[in-house]
Amino acid sequence: MSYSITFKEMHIHAKGVDFVCLTQGHGPLVLLVHGFPDIPQTWASQMQALADAGYQVVAPYLPGYLPSRVGSKAFFDKASLVNAIAGLIEAISPQKKIHYIAQDWGAIIGYALCAARPDLLHSAVLMAVPHPQVVADNLLVPKHIQRSFHWWFFQQANLPEQALMANDMAFIDYLWQYWCVPGYEDKEHIKEVKACLRQSGVLHTAMAYYRAMFDPKQADPALGALREAMQRPITVPTLALCGADDLRAELMREQAAQFAGPYVYKEVPHAGHFLHREQSSAVNALLLEWLSHS
Numbered sequence: 691m692s693y694s695i696t697f698k699e700m701h702i703h704a705k706g707v708d709f710v711c712l713t714q715g716h717g718p719l720v721l722l723v724h725g726f727p728d729i730p731q732t733w734a735s736q737m738q739a740l741a742d743a744g745y746q747v748v749a750p751y752l753p754g755y756l757p758s759r760v761g762s763k764a765f766f767d768k769a770s771l772v773n774a775i776a777g778l779i780e781a782i783s784p785q786k787k788i789h790y791i792a793q794d795w796g797a798i799i800g801y802a803l804c805a806a807r808p809d810l811l812h813s814a815v816l817m818a819v820p821h822p823q824v825v826a827d828n829l830l831v832p833k834h835i836q837r838s839f840h841w842w843f844f845q846q847a848n849l850p851e852q853a854l855m856a857n858d859m860a861f862i863d864y865l866w867q868y869w870c871v872p873g874y875e876d877k878e879h880i881k882e883v884k885a886c887l888r889q890s891g892v893l894h895t896a897m898a899y900y901r902a903m904f905d906p907k908q909a910d911p912a913l914g915a916l917r918e919a920m921q922r923p924i925t926v927p928t929l930a931l932c933g934a935d936d937l938r939a940e941l942m943r944e945q946a947a948q949f950a951g952p953y954v955y956k957e958v959p960h961a962g963h964f965l966h967r968e969q970s971s972a973v974n975a976l977l978l979e980w981l982s983h984s
Contacts (some may be wrong), residue, residue, distance in 0.1 A: 697737070700748060704777030706764065710757040711750040711778075715741025717810075719783050720981070722749040723775065725794020725818075726896055728860050728964075729755065729886045732879065735970035736791070736977060743978055745789075748782055750775075752795065755886060755893030763962045766895065767902040767909035769917045772802045773798075779810045789981060792967055793817040795899060795970035804926040813927045813984035815977060818963050820941035821948040826942055837937045840865065844900040851893050869963035871935050876967055923950035929980045930954070933961030933968065954980075 698711040712730050722733040737747045753774050754766065764770070779788055789812050791799045797816040804814050808846035819825075828834050837877035844850045844880050854861045862884055866876065887893050902908040909917070928949060932939040934957040944981070946953055956976060961969040 695828070695833050697725055697731075697847075697968050699802075699921075700782070702750075702778055702781045702866045704781045707753045707774045707777070708757075708759040709750045709753075709774075709778050711748045711782075712723065712737070713746065713748045714738075715744070715746045715803050717744040717746050718981075719786070719788040720745045720747045721775075721779060721782075721788055721790050721792075722747055723790070723799065724749070724752060725792075725796050725798075726899070727865060727883050727887060728794065729883050731882055732793075733966060736966060736974055738982075739974040739978065740817065740943045741858070742764035743981075745981070750778060751886075754775060754898070756889045759800075760895070761906030765902070765908065766898040767908035767913075768798065768911040769920065770902075772801050772806060772901070772920065773913060773916060773965060775799055776807050776810060779807075787812040789813050789984060791815040791817075791977065792956065794819055794963070795912055798822070801924065802920040804924045805922040806916055808924075808926045811926045812926035813929070813980070815929045815931060815937065815980060816939060817931045817965060817973075818936060821949055822947040824945045833840045833894050834941070835938065841900055845904060852895055854887070854893055862887070866964065869936070870968055871933070871960055871962045874962070874964075876964070879967070924948060927952040927984055928954070929976070931965060931973065931976060932957055933963060933965040934961045935958050938963070 697714055700711040700713045702709045711850045720740055721734060724732050729972045730751055733749045754760045787810060789802055797819040800814055800816045801821055804811060822882050866880055929943055932942045939957055944957060958969050959971050966973045
């Protein structure tokens with residue numbers, strides 16, 4: 691699917707990250723944060739719909755996903771990612787709160803950002819990933835271990851990078867096929883995703899996000915206070931979305947107790963993990979409805 695919108699680039703330095711963002715439109719700020727394996731162009735349909743509705747949308751490459759560069763000694767634990775995204779928000783909107791919309795890793799960061807830095811956010815839309823407490827409660831359930839097999843595989847040294855690069859990055863094709871509804875194809879977009887991940891160091895950085903999940907030695911020791919704040923109940927008004935055919939929906943149905951503020955959960959029919967692409971029109975309608983009341 692093609693979109694008539696022309697993306698502009700925004701370059702922002704914040705918290706040791708040289709962020710490169712796609713941006714379009716004018717009005718209240720909406721930050722769109724992608725996951726793995728993905729890039730900010732994943733939001734093409736949402737960027738057009740939101741810009742047309744009178745919002746300014748900003749979609750960054752995550753730290754270390756070139757062209758967003760990080761220092762040679764950068765950390766990739768969740769607190770470091772939250773710190774970086776918080777810095778980006780402070781840089782692009784120093785006086786006003788923004789709306790935060792994210793999927794997969796963007797949503798993982800989003801739960802923690804909402805808990806630790808509610809002062810930055812009007813509202814949040816978190817897609818396709820459950821609240822971390824619910825994930826922890828179900829970490830040893832066999833079907834969820836299988837669904838998240840990549841978490842465990844990526845803990846190994848070197849082999850994941852080799853597997854991901856093999857056979858024209860067939861592993862990336864497999865993940866999209868495994869997580870999307872049967873029959874959904876997104877060949878041109880996945881080709882762009884692969885081009886990003888092929889750049890020097892990007893794939894190793896993407897793996898570092900996962901490796902830091904389970905290795906405290908890879909966490910920035912300077913962010914202890916932020917890490918503690920990330921455990922707070924979420925007071926930011928939040929809409930949680932999941933594809934009805936995504937196994938993660940089973941867990942997201944159970945997470946309302948983690949929210950101390952306004953919270954709504956909805957499922958998108960005929961969609962899997964990449965619901966914002968599989969059912970873009972339905973997701974756009976939900977986003978616009980949510981934002982109009984936030």
